[in-house]
Amino acid sequence: MARASKREEIAQAALEQFRTRGFNATGISDITSAAGAPKGSFYNHFASKEASALEALDRYGAELRFDMLDTPGRPALERLRAHFEFLGEDTVDNGFARGCLVGNFAAEVADHSDEIRSAIQGGFRQWTSYIQEVLTEAKEAGELDASLDVETTSLFILSAWEGTLIAARANKSSAPFDAFFRTVFDVVLR
Amino acid sequence: MARASKREEIAQAALEQFRTRGFNATGISDITSAAGAPKGSFYNHFASKEASALEALDRYGAELRFDMLDTPGRPALERLRAHFEFLGEDTVDNGFARGCLVGNFAAEVADHSDEIRSAIQGGFRQWTSYIQEVLTEAKEAGELDASLDVETTSLFILSAWEGTLIAARANKSSAPFDAFFRTVFDVVLR
CATH class of the missing domain: 1.10.357.10 (Tetracycline Repressor, domain 2)
Structure with a gap:
């Protein structure tokens, strides 16, 4: 069975990290660690930290x-x-x-x-x-x-x-x- | 004649950098470059970036x-x-x-x-x-x-x-x- 994509976990971890630490103090590794994903996997799903911040804003709005x-x-x-x-x-x-x-x-x-x-x-x-x-x-x-x-x-x-x-x-x-x-x-x- | 201390320039540059970039995006080298001072000289005057931020708040208040x-x-x-x-x-x-x-x-x-x-x-x-x-x-x-x-x-x-x-x-x-x-x-x- 193929390993499930960690996209959802990474996106949700990005939201939590940005809310807790702010934008500049959040490193990609903070996000992937919180998501339980390898650091490099971030870029399989997001082109940049900025792109994940845009999705975090959408997710936050939905809450x-x-x-x-x-x-x-x-x-x-x-x-x-x-x-x-x-x-x-x-x-x-x-x-x-x-x-x-x-x-x-x-x-x-x-x-x-x-x-x-x-x-x-x-x-x-x-x-x-x-x-x-x-x-x-x-x-x-x-x-x-x-x-x-x-x-x-x-x-x-x-x-x-x-x-x-x-x-x-x-x-x-x-x-x-x-x-x-x-x-x-x-x-x-x- | 002894070289004048760069403390005033560094403190004022820290205020400007914090106002423009925010706290986490401001590096010590951003402050010392803006002050025209060598990077190491920052620590002759401030124990930490946090200490210079506290002085920046005082200086900002005075404005x-x-x-x-x-x-x-x-x-x-x-x-x-x-x-x-x-x-x-x-x-x-x-x-x-x-x-x-x-x-x-x-x-x-x-x-x-x-x-x-x-x-x-x-x-x-x-x-x-x-x-x-x-x-x-x-x-x-x-x-x-x-x-x-x-x-x-x-x-x-x-x-x-x-x-x-x-x-x-x-x-x-x-x-x-x-x-x-x-x-x-x-x-x-x-």
């Missing part, structure tokens, strides 16, 4: 449970809050470490790789549009002030979230999360 | 012109807006690159170096307290709603600013800055 945002049966703003609570749990559960892979790559790699920057930009754009749909729905349901600019507010909320993760990791504290939920939901989205 | 926040003669919220406008110019002038060294180190290094994380935490704490002083002053002057929680709001504004820089770099666009100024000054601080 963000955007489906939670359009599940009917709950008020729109409750769903938005549950979305960010869900995302925050990962950082809390990891001892206030790791944060968001998209934001981390934006801070570390966006200035140096057009391909990765473009993937981050696409990810942020998609994410912002999901938030915008929820806010539009909330506005139509009368949950939000009719004068709220949903496009600007969606972009702002995503930026604020990315900075909140950074502050929570720096402080090793949930105070930045509390400040995010109180200000976004009690002040901005009132 | 943030916190004095602009307590210059009398302008309303408090106008000073706060001018502070963030000043900080944003650096990223715009650098083609939407570089961002904030404190936030970048938080994203890239905080999980892996207690010393650097602690310096970042101290920097964020100091910065938050400056913002809090301005908001307290604005509240006392009747520029702000008396019910505003200045402690929570200061922490939130700093987080939102850090995330705004990340989004502006990812998008290579000033739209995240516009969303920050409109939401913070027209919605949160109304």
Whole structure:
């Protein structure tokens, strides 16, 4: 029987290593060791570390449970809050470490790789549009002030979230999360 | 005459390299080349790359012109807006690159170096307290709603600013800055 390809293990190990170490501190051998694969096998599946980072961004996006945002049966703003609570749990559960892979790559790699920057930009754009749909729905349901600019507010909320993760990791504290939920939901989205 | 020490050039080159490349992508030789110093001379002045990163954070903090926040003669919220406008110019002038060294180190290094994380935490704490002083002053002057929680709001504004820089770099666009100024000054601080 032919040996199963290690592609899946390598791709998943790359995601974990990038989330834990960042892009530049991750070596190919960190990825293959974590995958239990010989170092040379990496290049059977990925042309470069950058290529595996692009796939890691896709895989990370698939974990963000955007489906939670359009599940009917709950008020729109409750769903938005549950979305960010869900995302925050990962950082809390990891001892206030790791944060968001998209934001981390934006801070570390966006200035140096057009391909990765473009993937981050696409990810942020998609994410912002999901938030915008929820806010539009909330506005139509009368949950939000009719004068709220949903496009600007969606972009702002995503930026604020990315900075909140950074502050929570720096402080090793949930105070930045509390400040995010109180200000976004009690002040901005009132 | 003895040759002048290259310490100042090396320390300043380290700041520039860390701002441009990030922590892990900066090699000692990048720093010494930029400083016009022999590679070995780095260790005459710094025990490690981490030690030079700690000094870079201090030097970066001194560039943030916190004095602009307590210059009398302008309303408090106008000073706060001018502070963030000043900080944003650096990223715009650098083609939407570089961002904030404190936030970048938080994203890239905080999980892996207690010393650097602690310096970042101290920097964020100091910065938050400056913002809090301005908001307290604005509240006392009747520029702000008396019910505003200045402690929570200061922490939130700093987080939102850090995330705004990340989004502006990812998008290579000033739209995240516009969303920050409109939401913070027209919605949160109304």
